[in-house]
Amino acid sequence: MAWMAWTWPTAVFFGVIAALLITFTILAIRFPETPRTGVLGIETTRGDRLFITLLGAAFINLAWLGLTDAAQWWGLGLSLVYGAAVFRFV
Template structure:
């Protein structure tokens, strides 16, 4: 059925991770609706806003690592996890 796509384990894990994040955010929103709050970001944000900003930041960081360094992407992944955690907690 999906033979037209070149699925690899990293790409499958990536999409499973994104789907899991969306599922967790949906459950959190149903159980405990969030309100906008002002953190260290210059705008008032909700959990979903901070998740979106974190995903965009991670994507751009990975592109920078691909384009400007020869360092393994695991370093960019580690930095992205820290940035995402900080954005979701204090952003």
């Protein structure tokens, strides 16, 4: 994998995504759930909400990079708040 520019932040990013997928798989096996309907009016499961959160967080961070000069940590914080709201209300 020498062709890729692996850095510690990149490795941590992919490690966190892998850990989330493993955790949600274990949760789905141990605690099956029925889909629920939230503010979007569609039925979602934990996995659906995780996907919506990851997709939204990507757009939030890209917008943060393109539109502000503030530290990226603020974009991460906003993404965490967004994720909590998705898991609570969607």
